[in-house]
Amino acid sequence: MSSKPHDLRPAHAFPLAIRGRGLIRAFYVWACLIWIVGVIVRLTVRDLSPSTLLTAFHYATPTTVLFLLAFLLAATSLLLRAPRQFCSWCLLGMIVAQSAGSHPLGVINPTAQQAGPERTALLWNVCHGRMGWEQVISELKTYDADVYTLIEAGKPTEEMREMWKRGFPEHDVTFLGGEMVLITRGKTGDIEFGELGTRGQYRLVELNDAGSEYKVMLVDIHGRPNYCRRPSLDRLAELLDENQSMPLLIAGDFNTPRESPLFQPVAERAHNAYDAAGIGFQPTWPWPLPLLTLDQVWGNAGIRFSSCETGWSSASDHRPVLVRYQCMNPEP
Numbered sequence: 001m002s003s004k005p006h007d008l009r010p011a012h013a014f015p016l017a018i019r020g021r022g023l024i025r026a027f028y029v030w031a032c033l034i035w036i037v038g039v040i041v042r043l044t045v046r047d048l049s050p051s052t053l054l055t056a057f058h059y060a061t062p063t064t065v066l067f068l069l070a071f072l073l074a075a076t077s078l079l080l081r082a083p084r085q086f087c088s089w090c091l092l093g094m095i096v097a098q099s100a101g102s103h104p105l106g107v108i109n110p111t112a113q114q115a116g117p118e119r120t121a122l123l124w125n126v127c128h129g130r131m132g133w134e135q136v137i138s139e140l141k142t143y144d145a146d147v148y149t150l151i152e153a154g155k156p157t158e159e160m161r162e163m164w165k166r167g168f169p170e171h172d173v174t175f176l177g178g179e180m181v182l183i184t185r186g187k188t189g190d191i192e193f194g195e196l197g198t199r200g201q202y203r204l205v206e207l208n209d210a211g212s213e214y215k216v217m218l219v220d221i222h223g224r225p226n227y228c229r230r231p232s233l234d235r236l237a238e239l240l241d242e243n244q245s246m247p248l249l250i251a252g253d254f255n256t257p258r259e260s261p262l263f264q265p266v267a268e269r270a271h272n273a274y275d276a277a278g279i280g281f282q283p284t285w286p287w288p289l290p291l292l293t294l295d296q297v298w299g300n301a302g303i304r305f306s307s308c309e310t311g312w313s314s315a316s317d318h319r320p321v322l323v324r325y326q327c328m329n330p331e332p
Contacts, residue, residue, distance in 0.1 A: 074089035196235045202220075250298040
C-alpha cells in the first residue's frame with residue numbers, strides 16, 4: 001500500500017490555478033508590449049509622426065504612466081516568480097522617473113531694463129462649471145489675482161454676465177466668445193479674434209493697468225488626441241512675431257503636453273512660466289491624478305516671471321495655474 005499522502009484539493013482547483021497564471025502571463029506580455037512601444041515612440045517620433053494613431057498613443061503614454069506601468073510589471077514579475085525581471089523593471093521605472101520632464105528650457109532674457117510692478121495672473125479651464133459656478137467663483141476669489149484668464153467659462157448670456165460681475169465687482173469682465181472670459185483690474189482696449197490652425201482659437205486683448213500697457217492672449221486648442229497641433233502652434237509663433245513691440249502674456253489650454261517638440265517655434269520666441277520660475281508639481285490634467293501639462297502660461301521678452309505654481313480644485317478636471325510677473329518697460 002502506498003504511503004504517499006492524498007491531495008485533498010478538488011480536481012477543478014488545478015485548472016483554475018493554471019488559468020489564473022495564464023491570465024497574469026498574458027497581461028504581463030501585453031503590458032510589456034505597450035511599455036516598449038510607448039518608450040520607442042517617446043524616444044523617436046513623439047507627436048511629430050504623420051500617423052494620428054501614433055500621436056494619440058504618445059499622448060496616452062506620458063512618462064508618469066510609463067513609470068507606473070514599469071512598477072506594475074515589476075509586481076507582476078514577482079507573481080510569476082521572475083526575480084530578474086523584477087529587478088529590471090524597478091531599474092527601468094527609476095530611469096523613466098529620472099528622465100521625466102527633461103525637455104529643453106526655452107527661457108528668453110528680457111532686453112528691457114526697467115520692470116513695472118509685480119502682478120498676478122490666474123489661468124484656469126473651469127470645465128463649463130461642472131461642479132457649480134458658485135464654487136468656481138469662490139475658489140477664484142481666493143487667489144485675488146489681477147488678471148483671470150478663463151477657458152470653458154460659459155456662454156455670454158445675460159445671466160452669466162451678471163454672475164461674473166456680481167462675483168468680481170471691482171474687476172472689468174470681458175466675454176471674448178468661444179467660452180473665454182477675461183477678468184482684470186485694468187481696462188481692456190482693442191480685441192483681436194482669430195483661429196489657430198483649423199481647430200484652435202485665440203483672443204488678443206490690449207490692457208492698460210496702472211499706466212502700464214501690455215497684451216494678454218487667451219488660447220484654446222482642440223483636445224482630441226489624434227488632432228495634429230502643428231498648424232496651431234506654428235500660427236501662434238507667427239502671432240508672437242507680430243506682437244513683439246510690447247509685453248505679451250499668453251495663457252491657455254493648449255491640449256498639448258509641455259514636452260512636445262511642437263512647442264519649439266514658440267519656445268524660440270517666448271519663455272514658459274513654469275520653465276522660468278516653476279514651483280511644485282507641474283501637470284494640470286486630469287484632476288485628481290494629473291498626468292499632462294496642458295494648461296500653460298508663456299511670455300515674450302517683455303514679460304519677466306517671478307513664480308509659477310498650480311493649485312488643486314475639484315471644481316474642474318484642470319488645475320488652475322497662478323503666475324507672478326512683471327512687464328519690462330523700455331528705458332526712456
